[in-house]
Amino acid sequence: MSVILPLPRLRLPAELLPAGADNTVFSTEPNDLVLLELKLAAENAFILYTGAQQIHPRNAATVQQCCALLQPLLGQEIVELLPSYASVLILFNPLQHSHLSLLPLLQQVLLQSSPAKQALSSGKLVELPVWYSAQSGADLLSVAKAKNLTPDEVIQLHSSQNYQVYAIGFAPGFAYLGELPAELAMPRLSSPRPKVPAGAVAIADRQTAVYPAASPGGWHLLGLCPIRMFNPQQQPAMPVAVGDQVRFIPVSEREFQLLGGAL
């Protein structure tokens, strides 16, 4: 599957331009639809917004495209690219560059995209086994009750679609996956649990995730995944990356244990 993106318009930080100057730059192609916006973030950073601030596959594709365009500058002009749902934080080395010196380059790179370069693969598909049960997922029954479903229907809904990896953050290896079916959408717990176990598969709003390590957490727990989401001793340290697809595969307690899981 690939996503064809419309060509971008780019809005530049007004602070860096002469007073009264129009700060929107168009690509030379006719059908601009995506409005990218560069804003100041810090003495060594811009933040690039990729259109309306919402969780949407089109935003994810635009973020991926922008990261791909900026990637060749990484290690040169840019020292860090931090993608999220609808933004990319761009850090540069302030010893070599200023906002003003980097702006023309970013403008050129972000507007250079040709239709061929915009065809993006949607990343790899990663299957993650999950032992769903009341024993391994403390909130499975309460979610089912709140949503007027049986626990099996909850499991069925959660495991019957692919999820997009929108962002990685909060803690090492924590991948934000979306979008959860609307039938399962639940607000976060009113007070977070002091301890969520490592491997916990959890939902909140229209998102789902696997906790990489034991931590406090306010999401609803449905089951346990035996695959380590962050292992510093392994290469790569994470089974997923931003842009990948994830699908949850229900397994039994026995299979969970055989795959290395422990309650």
Place this chain on the structure above:
Amino acid sequence: MTQPNHSACLKIISPGTLSLLQDAGRFGMTALGLTQGGPLDGHSFAWANALVGNPLHSTVIEHSIGGLIVQATAGCTVAVTGAVLPLRLNGKAVACWQAISLKAGDELELGYMTQGLRAYLAVSGGFAVALQFGSSATVMREGVGGLQQDGSKLAAGDQIPLAGQATLTALTTPSSQIQQFSLPPLASAAALARAEQKQSGASTVLSLRLLEGYQHHLFSTVERARFYLNPYQVSSHCDRMGYKLSGSAISCSSRALLSEGISLGAVQIPPDGQPIVLLNDRQTLGGYPKIGTVLSLDCWRLAQTPPGSLVQFSQLDSYQVHNTLALYRAGFSPAAKAAHPQHAATQEPL
């Protein structure tokens, strides 16, 4: 560049309040959710290395509050910079901000700090510590970096191997102005009296210069005026992740946003309106509105500032920010260039 000497170590007799191995920080790993880490006071960190002739990004011990005692198992040269503290070599007072020769068996004690919160101990040639994700920086919350590559703080009995002698020339002791660069305003009455004798009009409010950015447009003119005109107090919620301030509450037209990348020094305004300045061990992504970002130079000063101190924000535009950073580097570089011509165009994030 350096000769490994695996038998030579710096042994931790007592780690004091908190001692962490830090290099310049972990970059390029946010795709895994790993934060930056690195020294809270980049000025004192870089000078500790410069004084013993190391590349400026070399691994050092970042020590907080006081009580660190180390013993050399072989001859080496060290320097201690940062907070004002009583430094003792085998029980005898010695000065900070200079190269100090240690013989095998010598004990160096960093006493409790009287001004500032962080001190840096560098050893000539650096520590031979395995890198994890490209850095030795210890991030306790993530369990990453440090001596055992598990994010643990230094403990009594730890032996940190020395990499060998530095081949660069050590810098001479910097001027008192450079030594005091990142130290917070003097807070105690006695210290204040001393300062007033030296120079009249010494301020006790730390100025935090800020570049507006991110969601600054979501804060009204009135809220921004409130933010800049009122001093804030450093609360007790302050650590390597960030400093929570207390004072006039700031309201924002938006409560929560999609999570996005957070830079060092970002000032986040949560629903209670009390600003949080995010520092080295911050979460990589966050969804609270941000009014802008404090200059790195002032983040270093903030990290030296104890709870209860007063700070006040002021606004710089991007041109003033670039000038301020260039002037700071010009003050550091000539000395560094003279001593290390091969490092004239230093790459380290100062």
